[in-house]
Amino acid sequence: MSVKVKDLLEKVKVDLIYGDDQLLEKVIRTADISRPGLEMTGYFDYYSPERIQIIGMKEWSYLNAMTSHNRYQVLRKMFQPETPVIIVARGLDIQQEMLQAAKEKGIAILRSYTATSRLSGEISSYLDSRLAERTSVHGVLMDIYGMGVLIQGDSGIGKSETGLELVKRGHRIVADDRVDVYAKDEMTLWGEPAEILRHLLEIRGVGIIDVMSLYGASAVKDSSPVQIAVYLENYTTGKVFDRLGNGAEEIEIAGVRIPRIRIPVKTGRNISVVIEAAAMNYRAKEMGFDATKIFEERLTQLINKNEVAND
Template sequence: MNKVSVKELVDECDLVVFSGGIDLESRFIVTSDISRPGLEMTGYFDYYPSERIQLLGMTEISFAHRMKKNERERIMDKMCGQNTPCFLVSRFLPIPVELEEAGKRHHIPILRSKLPTTRLSSRITDFLQTKLSERRSVHGVLMDIYGLGVLITGDSGVGKSETALDLIKRGHRLIADDRVEIYRQDEQTLVGEAPEILSHLLEIRGVGIIDVMNLFGAGSVRQNTNISLIVNLENWSAAKQYDRLGSGEQAYEMFDVSLPKINIPVKVGRNMAIIIEAAAMNFRAKTMGYDATQKFEDNLNRLIQKNSVK
């Protein structure tokens, strides 16, 4: 099971440690869901999600300051579950003494942020979803082509990396070569990035490993991108019929997200970088409502009708 330490959360989200700093690396977050313990402040703990970050905003802190001291002590102590990763207070609001004491007794860190509650919740949720999402490693090359994330797949030796190098020279950006780490950002979006050990690196047979950022500059690489299109390269076969009208688009499923996939045959004399570049532009045109295949079919139908009248 994926997990994130509270220390990582503090470092990545620019949080301030109010108390419990020595426990940051021993407390772990296992879910991207965040709890706003409003009902718990009133004493209702039947469905208390103690494994979540407990985020206290203006409403919770204001209510806590109106409670009687003994009631506040009881509630704050009960909110400290065995698997509660941390308490987080927004807007640098004043932290009740009883919460501070309960956190120390149960070794639960208390964190603060200057951000408003809604923005803080959104920022932390995005970070945790990225870190905790299920990941899958795919063999291929991921490129940013005209702002579209294009995953280039195909058998080993078909020319994926060489094509990627040509695309980089044409001004497009590399995200990952050889292995692409993919995770689901939301119900409709897959994000791809390079494993840390392969970041910015490209392998060219006969040359070896090259550092793309060092050779072509910082503008030639990206850390990650949303995947919009899959282009599968395959060796040309005379016995196979290939799509010529653009109606052979397939679907590729991963993490219950469907991505469009096209197959492009490879043979000597075909400039794969230009073809993939054109495929990306054509895909973007389709998403904007222009379909060249449909236009051809409309033109053909008009021609048939015109000839039939004669």
């Protein structure tokens, strides 16, 4: 994935102060952001010009205290051709020397009325998600009751059909067939569709359908966390499946581990309803309500009661 300055202009609340189409095509290659401090005093030993440079109130005030000549010399050294963009926060005035240095080095200037720390956080979050390394997995990603559920299984087992049934039941589809996932942070996995497959679903015998056109905007979602994986397996005699819910299994995707549930598929089973129940049960466990533990406690109480009665 790559991000251009024009993408930032569209996604973050900033105004274009200086820059043409060519400058807006500059590629942002790192999610790291720089707030130049020591550089303004002339210390450039560890300066990273390839980062977005944000000028907040402190930086702006320090520059304002300089003479026009010194301000221009510092900014001219700070702004380099590889610098993707300069962003001035808090709606501060653009100093003439800053504009001149940006024009000389070919760098766009954007301005935001957002507080510096908040602006930095918004940009970092956006860049982290866009520049994170993607991993493609086969499956259907659904938003079920606000839970991101990745449905996987052997080819032809009915993943897309199950996704369509879940859409009809009021849930939202994020991606079909190919899901691009990335680690948003060390604990959070995020998924989105490949652009060519966005809002599309393939049903064998019918072909490709546009879910948004057929079922409306409420039936689709552009991205979602991936919190639980459901693996559909053909039911065969003798194959053992977890019946109590205490057989914890996990899979690792993009360095993040998420729980996985194996569900047997056979004629007569309503898989979409089972997946709904699995999503709600996972959410209940996250909130501290574990039906398996309740059953085990009741079973232990019953055994103890019977032992006392036999004595």
